[in-house]
Amino acid sequence: MVFRLQALLLHGSLPEEDQDGSVSFGDNRANTEQQLVLIRSRLDQSTEEALDLKRELLRHKQEARHLQAIKDALQQRLAVQEDAVLQLKQELLRCNMAKDQLEGENAELKHKLSERNKLLTEYEVSSFIIYTSMHLSCLLQGEELQLVRExxxxxxxxxxxxxxxxxxxxxxxxxxxxxxxxxxxxxxxxxxxxxxFKSPGRRAxxxxxxxxxxxxxxxxxxxxxxxxxxxxxxxxxxxxxxxxxxxxxxxxxxxxxxxxxxxxxxxxxxxxxxxxxxxxxxxxxxxxxxxxxxxxxxxxxxxxxxxxxxxxxxxx
Structure with missing residues (x-):
């Protein structure tokens, strides 16, 4: 019956094999019309649902395009950040190289300073020895000898x-x-x-x-x-x-x-x-x-x- 109703709606007539028996359905015409109205209402409802689905699809497409634009912007920002990170790494490498060079120069300067201090100490000791050796024979007063001792x-x-x-x-x-x-x-x-001569019991x-x-x-x-x-x-x-x-x-x-x-x-x-x-x-x-x-x-x-x-x- 449903197939016949669809054929009736689409072609405006019943199939040929059902035309001969159309009389048998005369009694059921009222019932068929009611079913036809019901089917049309369902068809209208399906059409509305299809339109809603189309509108939903269009909205999702717009959202997809918006998300794609956001994705492209994020990828561009990520590329810029990667370039910045690469530059920072290069700068850090240069700083480390400069730091190593400065540490090497600092160590060399410390070594030179240590050698200079050592030479200065040796010079002071040698000068003191020379000074003492040259002037010791002239030190006849007790206070001067006490200064040498101190x-x-x-x-x-x-x-x-x-x-x-x-x-x-x-x-x-x-x-x-x-x-x-x-x-x-x-x-x-x-x-x-x-x-x-010294007297007995008396010091020199x-x-x-x-x-x-x-x-x-x-x-x-x-x-x-x-x-x-x-x-x-x-x-x-x-x-x-x-x-x-x-x-x-x-x-x-x-x-x-x-x-x-x-x-x-x-x-x-x-x-x-x-x-x-x-x-x-x-x-x-x-x-x-x-x-x-x-x-x-x-x-x-x-x-x-x-x-x-x-x-x-x-x-x-």
Missing amino acids: ALRSLRDSFSGHDPQHHTLDTLEQGVSSLMDRLHSLDTQRRQDRGE NSTDRDSWPQSSKMAHSHSSPGLDTAVSTKVLYFTDRSLTPFLINIPKRLGEVTLRDFKAAVDRQGSFRYHFKALDPEFGTVKEEVFQDGAVVPGWEGKIVAWVEEDHGERR
């Missing part, structure tokens, strides 16, 4: 604990002590030649001798042979600020030298701990620490071997 101590404190310049200062200090001993010996010899009237520290009044290993070595003890001591040991003589026999005598001979400012090489019956060779000033320091094979170490507040 200058040596100040110069030593300006170096680090293991600076090689300590060896130069050690040599200078030993040379000064030796020269003072020689000057004292020559002065004594001149006085003896002139018939001037020599201001330069008395103004120098006690360690310089005692002969070093290369001092003049005018001193009486029979009543003196050779002392070899090490410090933590010099790689070269010091050698002095204390005018006492071995076994009579006390820690007070040793401190007076060393004559160093500050707080120190004193160790001496000794032979222990149980442990053999040891480093014995002496605390009391009146205690006799131990000897080793006819001499005294000691270590003078700075005391940093550690409890004994």
Whole structure:
């Protein structure tokens, strides 16, 4: 029936095979017209829906074109940003290269500055040694010798604990002590030649001798042979600020030298701990620490071997 109605609507007549039987449908004409109206209404509704779909399709196309335009704009901005990032990377690379170059130049300048400071220090030490060597023979007043002593101590404190310049200062200090001993010996010899003798129990009237520290009044290993070595003890001591040991003589026999005598001979400012090489019956060779000033320091094979170490507040 539906096919016949469609044929009726499209062609205005029923199919030929149904024309003969059209009479049989006479009774149902009213019903068919109602169905035709219903189909037309549905057709109108489908047409409206098709138009709505067309309008929706058109709107979606417009949105698609708008989104495509936005996409193109974003792609263009992305390309511009990529170019900017590439430029920043190139600039960063150049900055890193410049930084490396500056660091290299800085390191080279630091090295040159270190070498210059080293040369300057060596020049100052050499100048001081030359100045001291040239004018030491003219230093006859105790105050001037005291200035030399303080200058040596100040110069030593300006170096680090293991600076090689300590060896130069050690040599200078030993040379000064030796020269003072020689000057004292020559002065004594001149006085003896002139018939001037010191009264018993009275010290020599020599201001330069008395103004120098006690360690310089005692002969070093290369001092003049005018001193009486029979009543003196050779002392070899090490410090933590010099790689070269010091050698002095204390005018006492071995076994009579006390820690007070040793401190007076060393004559160093500050707080120190004193160790001496000794032979222990149980442990053999040891480093014995002496605390009391009146205690006799131990000897080793006819001499005294000691270590003078700075005391940093550690409890004994």
